[in-house]
Amino acid sequence: MEHLQFLIILFFAPLVQGLIKKFKAHMQGRRGPSIFQTYFDLLRLFKKEMVISETASWIFRAAPYIVFSSVLCAAMIVPVISVNSEGWIMSDVIALIYILALGRFFMALAGLDTGTAFGGEGSSREMTVAIMVEPMIMLSIFTASIAAGSTNLSRIAETHAIVYSPSHIMALSAFIVAIIAETGRIPVDNPDTHLELTMIHEGMLLEYSGRYLAFMEWAHYIKQMLLFTVAIDIFFPYGIAKIGTFEDVAISAAIYAGKILFLSALMAVIESSRAKLRFFQLSSLLGGAFVLSVLAFLLYIMMGR
Amino acid sequence: MNDQNYRVLSSETRLNEEYIEVAKEDFRTACVSVLKRHDAFLRLMFCTDERAYTGCFRIYAVFSDSRINRFIVINSAVKDNLAYPSITPDIPAAHWYEREIKDMFGLVPEGHPSPQRLVFHESFPEGSFPLRKDWSISEDDLKQWSEGMVVKEPYKFMRVEGEGIFEIPVGPVHAGIIEPGHFRFSAIGETIFYLDSRFFYTHKGIEKQFEKLSFGTGVYLSERVSGTSSFSHSSAYCMAFERMCGIELPDRAAAIRTLVTEMERLYNHIGDIGNMCAGSGLTLGYAKGALIKERLMQLNERVTGSRYLRGVNTLGGVESDILQKSDDIRSTLAHVVKDYRDFMDLILHSLSHIERMETTGYVAKDIAAALGITGLAARASGIDDDMRKCHPHLLYETLGFESNVLTKGDDYARMLARAADADRSILMINELLDMHFSKDLIAGSYSVPSMQYALGYSESPRGSLFYWVKSDHEGSVFRVKLRSPSYCNWSAMPFAVNGDIVPDFPLTNKSFNLSYSGCDM
Numbered sequence: 070m071e072h073l074q075f076l077i078i079l080f081f082a083p084l085v086q087g088l089i090k091k092f093k094a095h096m097q098g099r100r101g102p103s104i105f106q107t108y109f110d111l112l113r114l115f116k117k118e119m120v121i122s123e124t125a126s127w128i129f130r131a132a133p134y135i136v137f138s139s140v141l142c143a144a145m146i147v148p149v150i151s152v153n154s155e156g157w158i159m160s161d162v163i164a165l166i167y168i169l170a171l172g173r174f175f176m177a178l179a180g181l182d183t184g185t186a187f188g189g190e191g192s193s194r195e196m197t198v199a200i201m202v203e204p205m206i207m208l209s210i211f212t213a214s215i216a217a218g219s220t221n222l223s224r225i226a227e228t229h230a231i232v233y234s235p236s237h238i239m240a241l242s243a244f245i246v247a248i249i250a251e252t253g254r255i256p257v258d259n260p261d262t263h264l265e266l267t268m269i270h271e272g273m274l275l276e277y278s279g280r281y282l283a284f285m286e287w288a289h290y291i292k293q294m295l296l297f298t299v300a301i302d303i304f305f306p307y308g309i310a311k312i313g314t315f316e317d318v319a320i321s322a323a324i325y326a327g328k329i330l331f332l333s334a335l336m337a338v339i340e341s342s343r344a345k346l347r348f349f350q351l352s353s354l355l356g357g358a359f360v361l362s363v364l365a366f367l368l369y370i371m372m373g374r
Numbered sequence: 375m376n377d378q379n380y381r382v383l384s385s386e387t388r389l390n391e392e393y394i395e396v397a398k399e400d401f402r403t404a405c406v407s408v409l410k411r412h413d414a415f416l417r418l419m420f421c422t423d424e425r426a427y428t429g430c431f432r433i434y435a436v437f438s439d440s441r442i443n444r445f446i447v448i449n450s451a452v453k454d455n456l457a458y459p460s461i462t463p464d465i466p467a468a469h470w471y472e473r474e475i476k477d478m479f480g481l482v483p484e485g486h487p488s489p490q491r492l493v494f495h496e497s498f499p500e501g502s503f504p505l506r507k508d509w510s511i512s513e514d515d516l517k518q519w520s521e522g523m524v525v526k527e528p529y530k531f532m533r534v535e536g537e538g539i540f541e542i543p544v545g546p547v548h549a550g551i552i553e554p555g556h557f558r559f560s561a562i563g564e565t566i567f568y569l570d571s572r573f574f575y576t577h578k579g580i581e582k583q584f585e586k587l588s589f590g591t592g593v594y595l596s597e598r599v600s601g602t603s604s605f606s607h608s609s610a611y612c613m614a615f616e617r618m619c620g621i622e623l624p625d626r627a628a629a630i631r632t633l634v635t636e637m638e639r640l641y642n643h644i645g646d647i648g649n650m651c652a653g654s655g656l657t658l659g660y661a662k663g664a665l666i667k668e669r670l671m672q673l674n675e676r677v678t679g680s681r682y683l684r685g686v687n688t689l690g691g692v693e694s695d696i697l698q699k700s701d702d703i704r705s706t707l708a709h710v711v712k713d714y715r716d717f718m719d720l721i722l723h724s725l726s727h728i729e730r731m732e733t734t735g736y737v738a739k740d741i742a743a744a745l746g747i748t749g750l751a752a753r754a755s756g757i758d759d760d761m762r763k764c765h766p767h768l769l770y771e772t773l774g775f776e777s778n779v780l781t782k783g784d785d786y787a788r789m790l791a792r793a794a795d796a797d798r799s800i801l802m803i804n805e806l807l808d809m810h811f812s813k814d815l816i817a818g819s820y821s822v823p824s825m826q827y828a829l830g831y832s833e834s835p836r837g838s839l840f841y842w843v844k845s846d847h848e849g850s851v852f853r854v855k856l857r858s859p860s861y862c863n864w865s866a867m868p869f870a871v872n873g874d875i876v877p878d879f880p881l882t883n884k885s886f887n888l889s890y891s892g893c894d895m
Contacts, residue, residue, distance in 0.1 A: 097661035186542040190876065256726065259655040263549040264880040266542075267655075344727040345655030347734075348564060348877045 072157075074149040077322075078298065079141065082290035083107035085297070085333055092337030107290065111283050119279035122183040132179035133277070133284035139172035140291045147298050150321040151310040152223040160222040162210045165299070166203065172288065173199060180273030187265050191272020194348065198257060198269065201355035202250045208362035209240035209247070212369050213303045226302040226309055235372070239365035241304045245335075246358035248300065252293045254336060256346040256354065267345070297332045301325065380404040389617055390765065391829055393447045401450045402459040405435050408446050409465060414439040415759070416746050418840050419461075419471035420855040421479045423507045424451075427825075431481055433458060435468070436829065436840070440757075440764045445829060452481055460486040467746030470861065478505035478581075493574045496528055497521075504582055532570040534560035539567060542876065546575045553890035557879075564875040569868040573893050580895045584854035589615055589822065589843075590689055592851065596841070597684045600858060600892035604680075605638045606834030607841075607856075608687035613767065614830025614841040615689050619822055624814035625769075627691035632768040633806045634696065635832060636799040637703075638683055641670035642835035643796040644714060646887045647721065650789055653881035654730040662717045666710055673706045691816030700807045711800055718793060731786035735870040735882030738783060745865045749837015750791040751886055755783035761833040773802050785885035795835075822849035834859055836888065858892035 087104035094101020121129065146160040146168075173195070180192035210225075216236075217225040250257045253270035262268065265275065274285050302309070305328065310321035346354055380400035386393045396404045408414060414437040421433045430453040438445045452458050460483035462469045472483035473492035480503040483489060491498075499515040511519075533541075539562055546554035554575035560568040580599060584592050596611035597604045609631050616623060623631075648663010671681045677699050678686050686692050696703075721727060737747065742755040752759040760777035762770040778794035780787045827844035837859030846852035863886055870882050 093657065097658055098665065099661060186540075186544075190542070255655045255657075261657070262652075262655065264653070265544065265549050266879050267877040341658050343656065344651070344724060344730055346726070347730055348875055350729075 072145070074151060075141065075144040075147070077149050078144040078147075078291055078294050082294040083111060083287065085294045085329060086290045088330070088333045089337050089340075092334050093341055096337060096341040111287055114278075114283035114286070115280055117279040119281060121278075121281075122185075122276055125183050125276070128175070128178050129182040129276070130281070132175045132182075133281040133288075135175045136172040136179075137284040137288040137291075139168050139175075140288045140295060143168045143172075144291060144295050146222070147295060148223045148226055148302055148309070149298055150325050151318055152226045152302075152306075153311070157223045158221065162214060162220045162222055162225075163207075165222070166207060166210075169292065170199075170203065172292075176273055176285070179277075183276045185276060187268065187272045187275050190266075191268055191270065191275070194269045195273060198250055198351065198355070201352065201359060202247050205243050205355065205359045205362045206247045206251075208359070208366050209244045210299075210303060212236050212240045212362070212366045215366075215369060222299070222302055226306040227311065229306055232305070232307075234369070236365040236369040237304065239361045239368065241300075243358045243362035243365065244300055244304065246354065248293075248296045249336070249339065250355060251296055252289075252336075255340045256343055257351060259345050294329070297329055300332065301328045378404075378407060380407065388828065390443050391445045391447060393449060396448060396450050398450045398452055398458050401433070401435075401448065402461050402464065404448045404450075405437070405461045406464045408437050408448060412437065412439045412442075412446070414446070415743070415748075416465050416467040416471075417445065417838070418842070418855065418857040419468055419475070420842060420857075421452075421475045421481060421505075422844065422853045423479060423505065426507060429453065431456070431479055433475065433481065434842075435461065436842075438765065440759055443765050445765075456480060457482040457484050459484055460489075462486050466744045467862070467865075470865065477503070479503050480506070490530060493577055495574070504579060529572065531558050531572075532560075532568060534568050538562050546572075553894070555890050559876060559879075561876055564877070566871050566874055566876060566879070569871050569879075571864065571867060573864065573890060576890070576894045578895060581854055581856065585851050587851065589845075589851060592854065593687055593689060594684075596856070597682075597687070599856065599895060600860075600889045601682050602642055602889065603638065603834035603836065603839065603858075603892065605634050605683040605686065606832045606839050607858075608684075609635060609768075610830045610832040610839045610841045611843070611854075611856075612687050612689055612830065613832065614828050614843040616817075617828035617830060618826050618843055618845060619820045621690050621817045621820050623768075624691060624812060624817055626695070626697065626811040626813065627815055627817075628768045629806055629809065629811050630692045630696050630815075631687070632770065632773070633703075633803060634678070634683055634686055635768070636802050636806075637670070637674065637677075639835045640796055640799045640803070641667050641674065643792040643799070644670065644717070646835075646884070647789055647792050647796075648717075649887065650731070650785070650881065650884045651721065651727060653884040654727050656721075656724055656727045659717070659721050659724065659727065662713075662720065666713050666717060669706065669710055669713075673703065673710075676702060688816065690820065691814070693815075695815055697807070697811070703803070704807055707800065707803060714796070714800075721789075728786060730878070730881060731784065731789060731885070733784050734874055734878050735785040735788075735885055736783050737866050737870045739781075741869050742783070742866065745869075746862050747837075747866045748862050749833070749835075749859045750788060750795060751837065751863050751866060753778060754780050754787035754791040756781040759838065761831050761838045765831060767831065769806070773805060775802070785882055788885040824849055825852070836860060836892070837863065856895060858889065858895065860888040860890075860892040861895075863888050864893060 087107040091101050091104050143165050177192040177195050180188035213225045214220045217228045253260050258269040277285055308324035310317040380396050380403045383395040417436040417438055419435045421431055424432055430451040432449055432451050434447055434449040436445055436447050460472055462472055463485055472486050475481050477491055477493040497519055499518055539560055542559040544557040546556045556572040558570045559566055593608050597608045599607045645667035648660050651659030674683050675681045677696050737755045739756040742752050742757055748759055758779045762775045763777045780791050822845050824847045830841040832839050840857040842855040844852040871879050
């Protein structure tokens with residue numbers, strides 16, 4: 070049963086996106102769309118006709134499926150509400166990072182594929198950001214891995230590896246910045262903008278429509294919830310079920326929902342409270358966060374906690 | 375006047391307009407010497423087709439400076455070979471006007487560095503000049519026009535070549551719901567090396583349309599040139615007509631015009647400051663700005679019946695007595711001002727937002743002056759250009775108006791210039807509401823003189839706005855020339871974004887907030 074946990078991420082990911090949008094709308098004094106609007110949007114896109122550029126190659130057509138299946142694969146190896154490190158040897162953090170990188174690689178290729186200026190811009194910016202974000206994610210997860218003595222996510226969640234230590238706070242801060250960058254949120258990217266020239270994530274998707282766009286969007290929502298879940302597993306796994314009784318799992322699910330709500334609200338607050346950074350200044354934010362993750366790592370090695 | 379190197383054929387002074395006629399050969403010398411001697415700006419340049427009366431075209435160049443309330447209008451007749459010496463090499467601000475005159479009248483500016491088509495794109499038939507009085511379009515031409523591409527030579531964009539330089543074409547259809555305009559960036563990575571732009575995708579032929587309407591109906595057309603400055607447009611149009619006929623505006627009408635002009639400025643500026651937040655992604659600021667703007671527009675509707683302040687102006691005065699609703703204006707304004715102060719507080723404490731604006735979109739003072747940039751974009755770059763101060767009209771002199779000049783020339787300076795302008799508007803509105811005026815709304819009877827002309831102007835939220843009207847022998851419209859601030863200020867954009875990065879362009883664009891509609895006239 071625990072291998073079906075990814076279904077939670079698959080089907081609730083659009084809801085998390087809807088929630089963040091709702092929180093943001095409230096912070097701006099607007100009523101905002103229903104939290105289920107993202108589902109309706111996906112449904113609408115699935116039904117719509119696709120318009121595909123004549124210059125598009127197979128990469129453009131394959132990318133939505135590759136991107137979607139890569140995030141889905143990643144979701145399959147992440148413990149959501151129940152952990153069992155013995156039975157779950159697949160849940161490896163290094164694998165996780167590279168499965169996500171595969172999706173990113175194809176998304177960037179697809180952005181370049183049609184030869185439009187905005188797609189190329191989006192891809193080049195995405196890769197620039199990725200160079201800074203990937204090592205950050207790795208280092209903050211490795212800090213936990215060393216503590217747990219394993220790169221297995223279930224194992225890390227089980228042992229509460231780096232909880233209650235100075236490394237914990239530093240690695241967590243770095244990881245939050247990584248989530249913001251990975252999910253394309255302010256101050257790194259602006260998910261709600263119509264300004265083509267400023268886009269990163271949206272820029273790569275500009276040429277997509279209909280079903281392909283739906284897959285891309287859905288994949289993005291899944292990636293977002295997945296990163297939230299990884300953050301929960303590593304940095305505050307309290308309450309995650311260890312033995313598979315129904316009661317335990319139900320409590321664990323409720324606690325998990327609460328944590329996701331908290332993270333969504335946090336994203337909305339960060340996004341509403343400041344402007345986007347100038348693109349070339351991203352390096353100071355991301356570089357700062359990288360230094361934090363390095364410090365967390367070193368501190369753990371030197372102090373042992 | 376002894377050292378002048380051109381011969382004055384005739385001169386005439388009416389109100390604050392001094393018309394100096396020179397020979398075509400002296401046109402350039404005359405313009406340059408006026409510009410140099412008075413340290414003046416080229417305000418507008420236009421042409422009329424007088425062939426029916428005098429057998430020639432006439433070109434006009436209007437200059438004024440910010441110290442003396444006087445317009446110097448150099449004009450000369452163009453008769454033979456339909457060419458005149460271009461003034462663009464000496465006065466860069468003339469570059470668009472001369473190309474427009476070429477498109478509309480077929481007069482060739484000799485020596486213009488880039489005499490390409492401006493207003494009409496490749497599809498418009500060659501040899502067809504719509505503002506000539508005898509213009510008509512044949513079935514053939516119409517067919518060609520609708521099929522596109524008549525001119526063999528496509529429009530030449532400025533091209534930058536070299537290793538690592540690539541072009542980013544943007545528009546004319548944009549992602550937001552805005553009007554069409556094409557931008558072509560030459561960039562090295564993210565850094566903008568050069569920006570070329572093209573407009574007039576929705577040219578509406580408004581000047582020609584004016585000639586078909588009576589002066590009275592022209593008011594409605596002028597209100598619809600550009601939605602966000604409807605009132606400034608109709609005010610300038612009415613003012614030109616009133617000056618042409620020698621009508622003295624009743625003080626109540628002048629007060630209402632001043633009041634509504636400032637109401638228009640206020641809702642625009644607050645909305646624009648909010649819009650700049652959208653450019654940097656500060657969503658909270660954007661939402662707040664939009665909310666305050668909406669309150670002001672609802673006030674507009676309650677007071678004048680139109681969210682865009684249409685239907686107030688009429689020739690010789692105003693239609694409705696808005697001062698009777700001063701209680702509503704006063705109380706709404708009191709609420710709005712409180713929200714506006716909170717809003718500005720939020721923005722001035724959002725360091726992330728200010729950091730984006732500072733040093734971005736820098737326009738140097740000499741460039742702004744050379745290009746004839748107007749309005750708050752000029753004031754942000756250290757040029758004291760405000761029609762309310764340079765050429766006091768309506769009640770601005772009574773109100774003791776003083777302009778705000780900043781020097782930084784970047785996006786932040788333009789935002790601060792807006793805020794300072796809005797502050798002064800609030801003060802002036804309150805001051806006007808406390809004053810007392812006579813009862814008359816419209817001036818008494820008048821007649822339209824024949825073959826008479828005059829300038830009208832106003833300071834719209836974006837900058838100076840000009841109308842020049844001329845009547846014919848029967849007292850109907852002979853020619854209406856209008857010049858909106860966006861027409862001048864679009865030229866500043868390539869200079870403003872040069873050296874900035876591509877994702878900063880929308881922010882700079884919003885800091886100017888120019889109108890496509892106000893350009894595609």
